[in-house]
Amino acid sequence: MPQHPTRRDAPTLSRRQILIGGAGTLASVSLLGLTPLARGQDALPIPDFIKWKRTDALIVHSNKTMETRRGAIGTGVVTPSDILFVRNNLPTPPETIVADRDAWEVAFSGVTAPRSMTLGELKTLGVETVATVLQCSGNGRAFFPHGASGSQWSVGAAGCVIWTGVPMREVIRALGGPESGAQYLTSTGGEELPEGLDEKSVVVERSVPLDAMEQALLAYEMNGEPLPLTHGGPLRMVIPGYYGVNNVKYVKHVALTRTQSDAKIQASGYRVRPVGEKGAPKQPSMWAMNVKSWITGPLDTAPAGRNLIHGVAFGGTESLHGVEVSLDNGENWRAAPFIGPDLGPFAWRPFVLAADLSAGEYRMVSRATDAKGNSQPRERPDNERGYGHNGWEDHGVTVTVS
Incomplete structure (x- = not known):
């Protein structure tokens, strides 16, 4: 099975760190962690309609799209409104x-x-x-x-x-x-x-x-x-x-x-289609979500010894059966218990795995299964617009333990 390049999430940075960190700080941030700055663009301004949010917890992709930093998700059962992502197709009304x-x-x-x-x-x-x-x-x-x-x-x-x-x-x-x-x-x-x-x-x-x-x-x-x-x-x-x-x-x-x-x-929009093809009404529409999970911490480094590896998982329109975590990119799996209250079949469930880690590099991935037995696949479902990605391999994190 082909292997894909390792992708790392950036450490959580405060807005002040981003503004004063200088070239050294920016160079250390991955493309996925801080997309606009890491690509050499000027820092994008924070639009007025989201200035009430915790901007240090958001990655600003455009004036209508803001992403919650992976590290800000943590083990929360409910996502605070002031760090929730923003995606608008049209300008915000007055x-x-x-x-x-x-x-x-x-x-x-x-x-x-x-x-x-x-x-x-x-x-x-x-x-x-x-x-x-x-x-x-x-x-x-x-x-x-x-x-x-x-x-x-x-x-x-x-x-x-x-x-x-x-x-x-x-x-x-x-x-x-x-x-x-x-x-x-x-x-x-x-x-x-x-x-x-x-x-x-x-x-x-x-x-x-x-x-x-x-x-x-x-x-x-x-x-x-x-x-x-x-x-x-x-x-x-x-x-x-x-x-x-x-x-x-x-x-x-x-x-x-x-x-x-x-x-x-x-x-024609929000249609799942092969790479290179145009959208059309007969193609599958982006309706029900699929089963999915990802790790929210640790993301980059961790101390040797006892560690709590945590993340979130959900089943789309189905309730969850369980979630597993692997420390070696899927070679071995261990069940990770859910934590916090179950808010119903449409909510996500935070999970945690306690693990004793010695010094070294770990590729941490998670794999969720819903109540009907559907599990996350290893690889992404390739399609033109990059929709519906629930493959577990890409969503992993590489953590250095020392």
Whole structure:
């Protein structure tokens, strides 16, 4: 089996260290650890809409994409909002849309009694809270050798979030149920679209199989607080177990449809296709997430003796069965117990393995298995856009023990 070049994550650096560290500091940081600076670009400015976040815990890829540093994830069951990654397809709407949250209006169609409802009205229909992994489809793209286009995410385009909102199934029930023949739940974002472009080429509109409606939420709170504008406030569609692109921000229209949306982001975007091929509607869409895990510490060095090797694992739409850790790149495996509370099938589970390590170099990898017996493969699923990477080998870390 071919071996792939070893990739290391950078040590966690404070923002002050990054700014004053000089050339020596920058040269020591891996491409995956600090992408913009390590590639010789100027330090990217922190956009206003994320200045409330802990920027020392984020890698800024662009003005719309920020990745959580691997070391910042640690052993947390829930990812704090101020270190959660950011991925926006369009410019963030103005703060005015969250000035009166309950006045936000959503149009519903494809139901027996179509109508528009304000968030205030929706809140009277029911409330649920669910913990889910929010993950970008391209999380792990940086490991693909063919140079897939898009943000070069390592592992930090993911987090575990607690959402509170209105159950979508209750909304549809209140509107008389689906129209005959409905097969998809289609959500449209409320961002302002650039002028002079075909609306369908830029609008964020995603369709998912209708059965996802049973778990879907119209979420207005995140981690116990009003949903930030940065992450889709005042209202966001949340599809537990599905990749982030399906969790449409600033949701303005929800339709039950016979066919998938013809918007570019659905018709040809976020499609799994062979390297070199263009996107097309017949290719698999980035819907349900697959089983995945990675180590969050130690990442680079460790002292000889007793060490706790920790990480996170999740099953996508399935609950987890277990996770294993190898210290020799998959030659030998040991079961790693979960730690912390189980927040349900869509959440991630932190794990830890206690190991006595002597001096030397270790290639540490993890491999999760879901309740249906699906385990992470060794290698990545090669595809044009670098989607759905859950191969365990690339996600490992090389740790020097001394």
